[in-house]
Amino acid sequence: MDNQLLLTHITSIMGAEPQAEIDNYGMLNVAVSADALIGLVEGLKSQQGFIYLTDICGAHYPERVGGEFEVVYHLHNLVANQRVRIKVALSESALTVPTLTGLYAGANWMERETFDFYGIQFDGHPDLRRILNMDDMDYHPLRKQYALEDETRTDKNDTFFGR
């Protein structure tokens, strides 16, 4: 099925035309709100054959006030060979999105990684805690305001590295 047909299917699942665009690289990008996410993904999985969750990741756009954080889902229909990208924009004060672990078992660690890096809470996740960083880390490192380097290191002189 091509992207236009997929868009009509998504419109019928959601009941209204979503904010969607087909980008220059052949991928349909659909933007939904956090409340509409489960309905859309469940419809895609059960009715349109998107049984494969490729990836979940987060992103931080601090200049988008009201929608600073974004959770990006990539789904894949293996039979019809169709991919779709779903994005959920979240503001810093309401950083919660429902979990997909009920639909895809593989979403478990993907959501934990997104929580670890950005602090996005996944409502209903069975075990939401840090996965890659140390448990006692008190900030979410991939947010744009934090530096890459460990600021407390003494053996490297930043002036030599142009920082």
Add this chain to the structure above:
Amino acid sequence: MVKTVDAPEGIEGQGFFATSLDKVIGIARSNSIWPLPFATSCCGIEFMATMGANYDLARFGSERLAFTPRQTDLLMVMGTISKKMAPVLKQVYDQMAEPKWVLSVGACACSGGIFDTYSVLQGIDKVIPVDVYVPGCPPRPEQIIEGLMKIQELAKNESLRRRDSDEYKKMLESYNIQSAEQ
């Protein structure tokens, strides 16, 4: 042609050979170093190639690799050590019995390498004392062998009392490592 280890200087006679104890022990130690390969990432794969038939670390006496700190002499740290892993590394070092040597293989173990990030320990010498550093990313097997040969030199020429000396104890204290007597 098999190259054997040269005998040390000493007095030879009919059925006996007399030399000093530390020379004999030095030769024995340096030619039978049993390594503990603490392989974490890419350097570990180069180490596996070094152990393989082409580069053959076993001919230096390092035939018996063990992953237990209790039975090994040389801690070869190969790969990136993150801050999460640092306490584990220190514990493994503590569990080894004296005399022990540490070989830091690869840029990540020596200084953090290309990963100047919040989660990577910038060099294992922040937590344990290191004897020989082998730079490279990853170092070729020949370089790892040269690192081992330098450890062999250190083991051969080490004084028997070094591990009991005050200087050594002070160095261990600077790393917050309890020395054996305490």
Add this chain to the structure above:
Amino acid sequence: MSEITIKNTGQIISTETIDGDIATLNLGPTHPATHGIFQNILKVDGERILSAEPTIGYIHRAFEKLAERRPYNQITPITDRLNYCSSPINNLGWHMTVEKLAGIEVPKRVDYMRVIVMELARIADHLVCNSVIGVDTGALTGFTYMFQEREKIYELYEEICGARLTTNVGRIGGFERDFSATFHAKLNKFLEEFPVNFEEFDRLLTRNRIFMDRVIGAGPITAERALEYSFSGPNLRAAGVDYDVRVMNPYSSYQDFDFDIPVGKDGDTYDRFVMRQEEIRQSVKIIRQALEKMPAGDFHANVPEFYLPPKEEVYRSMESLIYHFKIVMGETAIPAGEVYHAVEGGNGELGYYLVSDGGRTPYRLHFRRPCFIYYQAYPEMIVDSVLSDAILTMSSMNVIAGELDA
């Protein structure tokens, strides 16, 4: 009769079947058989495993944050360190992602050259995994012999890019140099000798009664559960689903080649082992076809904004000097946009999600790492089996710590 529910998977085990106390066993992070540093806290009843709780992140090097700091051509060396057993695949996958974003089309010759390099990398990766499965069952001979074959592959890498393991091969737009005559000679010699030695290794293990008794039935997973967990690569194909990114979304002219996708049945360790053996044979077939049908042409695309001009021209022509300066300083004009590109890595679908804002470094780069995703299923695969089977399952899943933690 009381029951306990296994936390991660919801499986229920009746306590009547438990004979004695439940012990807690810490497997890792430094353990000889885990081939990488990750920890599993197991609850065991004798040898029987009741539950496993994995902890990863012991080699988290913050690749994604590091990529936001580096210009596009400087990210290639860090992609090397993802799945370091098959680093050319990571490198070339990254170049293809940037080319997709910038709209660069490479000549056919580059595609065929890339296919040869990627299939060599796949052979190297599968050789490590299979010889290590042999080592974990006690058969060290295969390891010694197959690492000699890997040395030959390392020599081939050295011919094209100068490095053995972390190759940093290729450039955005193609390769830095054409395949030399020495490379062709070495590759032809490899294609003659390797299948013979490989079949010798195969005869040691694949139909060996002891090996088969040991690994058949160790760590199985059904196709449905594997799809739920987003498995990909040899692990998924061993469970019975024939999903291969090279066929589903062909890149780099893979559609021109004729090769089969082997598929297993039970998804247990034996199937994974035989899968990888068969994939090695298919890779050799692809390399032969690519060598035969290699088209003439340039070894790089004509994109002076991204591809370094030859040094003679840099010294003579003003434009080349400016391009050279801009590329080296990282001031390449990558358009803004977002793209997701996937390649078939040694372990499965290796995806790159790249968001660019037109600046000199990516705004966001996320690696879809197959190891990270399928390792989640490990507790489920080893529950109710014995400890030695758990070790075999882990090594047959080919978990590479660099790709797990990134």
